[in-house]
Amino acid sequence: MNKIKWGIIGLGNIAGQFAADLQLINEAELVAVASRDIGKAGEFAKKHDCDTFYGSYNDLFLDDNVDIVYIATPHDSHAELSIRAMENGKHVLCEKPLSLSYQDAVQMTDASKKYNKFFMEAFWTRFIPSIQELLSKVKNGEIGSVKYLKADFAYYNKELGTRLTDKKLGGGALYDIGVYPLFLSYIILGIPEEIIAKSIFHTTGVDLQTTMILQYESAQSVLHAGLVSASDMKATISGTQGRIDINSPWFMTEGYSIIKDEQEEKFSVLNIGKGFAHEAIECHTCIKNNQIESKLWSHQNCLDLSKIVEEVKNQIGLEFY
Numbered sequence: 001m002n003k004i005k006w007g008i009i010g011l012g013n014i015a016g017q018f019a020a021d022l023q024l025i026n027e028a029e030l031v032a033v034a035s036r037d038i039g040k041a042g043e044f045a046k047k048h049d050c051d052t053f054y055g056s057y058n059d060l061f062l063d064d065n066v067d068i069v070y071i072a073t074p075h076d077s078h079a080e081l082s083i084r085a086m087e088n089g090k091h092v093l094c095e096k097p098l099s100l101s102y103q104d105a106v107q108m109t110d111a112s113k114k115y116n117k118f119f120m121e122a123f124w125t126r127f128i129p130s131i132q133e134l135l136s137k138v139k140n141g142e143i144g145s146v147k148y149l150k151a152d153f154a155y156y157n158k159e160l161g162t163r164l165t166d167k168k169l170g171g172g173a174l175y176d177i178g179v180y181p182l183f184l185s186y187i188i189l190g191i192p193e194e195i196i197a198k199s200i201f202h203t204t205g206v207d208l209q210t211t212m213i214l215q216y217e218s219a220q221s222v223l224h225a226g227l228v229s230a231s232d233m234k235a236t237i238s239g240t241q242g243r244i245d246i247n248s249p250w251f252m253t254e255g256y257s258i259i260k261d262e263q264e265e266k267f268s269v270l271n272i273g274k275g276f277a278h279e280a281i282e283c284h285t286c287i288k289n290n291q292i293e294s295k296l297w298s299h300q301n302c303l304d305l306s307k308i309v310e311e312v313k314n315q316i317g318l319e320f321y
Contacts, residue, residue, distance in 0.1 A: 004284045007032040007066035007090070009081065010073030011044040011058045014031030014095065018070060018251065019048040021276040026227070027284055031086040034060035057081060061088040068283060075161055075170030076164065076320070079104035081109045091118040093283050097179045098306055100170045102319050105306040109193040112292050120283065120294050121302045123183060125251045127278035129269040130240070131295075134237075134244055134256050138188060142258065146240030147219045149188055151249060152180035154226035164227060165204045167320050174199070174318065178225030179309055180251045181235075185221040186305055188237060192216055197315040201230075205319070212312055298314060299316050 004027055008015050011033060022028045038055030054060050060069065060169035061084060061148040068091035071081050082092045092112075098121045099104045112119035125131055138146060152175075157164065164171045185192070192214035199207040200266040211225035224231065235250035236243055242260035247253045252275045256270040257297045272278060286294050293299045 003027050003029040004287060004296050005029050005031040005065055005067045005249050007034070007063065007069045008044075008061045009034045009060055009069060009071055010077075010095075011035045011040055011203040012072060014048070015072040016044070017274050018072065018276045018280075019044070019050075021273040022280060023048070024273045025280060025284075028261045028280055030138060031065050032060050032063050046203070058084075061085050061090060064250070066090060068093060068287065070122070072122075074173055074274050075100055076168060076238070079108055082108050086115040086117040086119065089117070091114070091283070091287055093120055093122050093279065095122045096176050097121075097170070097309060099304055100175065102303070102306045102310045105303055109293075109303060112299065114159060116272060116292060118283065118287050118292050120279075120286070121297070121305075122279055123297050123302075123305075124276050124279045125180065126187065127276065127282050128186075128252060128271060128275050130246075130253045130256055130267070132260075132269075133267065134246065135187065137238075137258070138237060138244065140173060142241075143237065143239030143243055143260070145186055145218070146237055146239045148186055148238040149219070149221040149236070150223075150238075151184045151250065152224045152226075152231035152320045153177040153249075154224055154229060154231040154233075156230050157227045160202070160227060165202050165206055169321055171204070171212075172202070172208070172318065173225040173227050174207050174210045174309065174312060174316070176225075176227075178210055178212070178223070178312070179209075179305065180223075181223035181225060182214075182308055182312070183305060184235060185223060186301075186308060189214070189216050190222065190310065191304055192221070195310045195311050195315055199318070207318055210312065210316060233317055241270045 034054040041053035233249035
């Protein structure tokens with residue numbers, strides 16, 4: 001079997017979870033990692049059985065042994081690094097949010113076409129088996145016509161570190177976790193006709209919590225993201241013939257329930273590892289089929305969501321630059 005050879009840049013918590021999940025996939029091999037701190041790169045490489053590590057992102061981009069780069073750096077650098085990786089002949093899986101502006105997101109997808117390299121936003125929730133299964137049931141009319149959707153992603157962060165409160169790095173609740181409930185509404189109901197959003201802000205100017213109402217022709221979504229209090233992390237999709245309750249935490253769920261006529265049926269589908277493996281497997285499939293985008297989370301899907309997030313940003317008066 002020809003293995004897909006991965007490189008990882010930006011070696012924080014998410015990158016560690018992703019690297020651990022890669023080890024669960026037979027056709028994946030982590031061949032290089034990079035951090036601006038060579039010591040951190042060495043520690044990460046040792047922990048995840050990777051032979052090669054760099055103290056420069058560019059050095060990894062120039063490594064001929066790397067097929068695809070997983071980019072998990074702070075939000076503000078996603079666009080520049082993704083484009084540079086594709087310029088150097090690498091496929092790219094870039095952490096969400098894709099960028100801090102819709103304009104940058106367009107440049108990223110344009111680069112994929114220009115250099116003929118696979119490019120995808122790392123929206124792992126889209127590839128979680130339970131989510132795929134319940135999406136299929138919604139599309140097939142299992143709960144009738146969807147009229148209401150509710151989704152939260154909120155937790156109490158005791159130590160709001162530099163990244164989360166730094167405007168230059170794209171900090172705040174909306175861009176860090178608000179993209180998740182917005183994603184769910186988009187994948188179920190599409191592009192909203194109107195968005196109403198309000199926030200409470202940190203002294204640095206980033207949003208600490210944001211609540212959004214998305215208005216559709218015949219449906220509404222009520223969404224929330226927050227860093228200062230916890231939610232149940234459940235999500236509900238309500239239709240004319242029933243509803244689906246997604247188990248907590250819904251964005252990485254391993255189960256859901258369908259409630260119809262006061263009868264509840266429970267479904268369970270386990271993830272591989274934490275759940276990051278599923279998006280990696282999708283990358284492998286697309287690369288082997290010479291696709292530059294995924295049919296499940298396409299360039300257009302990425303751009304649509306980016307535009308929705310930007311509209312919320314404008315609604316709440318959030319500015320990064």
